[in-house]
Amino acid sequence: xxxxxxxxxxIAVFTGLGAGIGIGVATGKTAxxxxxxxxxxxxxxxxxxxxxxxxxxxxxxxxxxxxxxxxQKSG
Numbered sequence: 001x002x003x004x005x006x007x008x009x010x011i012a013v014f015t016g017l018g019a020g021i022g023i024g025v026a027t028g029k030t031a032x033x034x035x036x037x038x039x040x041x042x043x044x045x046x047x048x049x050x051x052x053x054x055x056x057x058x059x060x061x062x063x064x065x066x067x068x069x070x071x072q073k074s075g
Contacts, residue, residue, distance in 0.1 A: 005069055005070065005072075006070075009065075009066040009067075009069045010066070012062045012063075012065040012069065013062055013063060013066045014062070015058050015059050015062025018058070018059075019055045019058050019059035022055045023052050023056070026052060026055070027048070030044055030048040
């Protein structure tokens with residue numbers, strides 16, 4: 001049973017992997033969009049930052065869940 005908590009916490013941390021890949025793809029697309037339409041850079045950058053915030057939030061949720069699982073087991 002002890003190992004199951006650690007495995008579940010490890011899986012929860014993998015949300016950071018998805019967020020990192022998503023933010024990397026979004027950064028590339030943003031650079032491409034700004035190079036095509038430099039006059040729209042402000043709007044593109046705003047949407048990019050909003051998307052990054054949502055993607056990063058999922059990684060933070062996964063990290064918090066992992067910490068909670070480890071603390072529950074140790075407590």
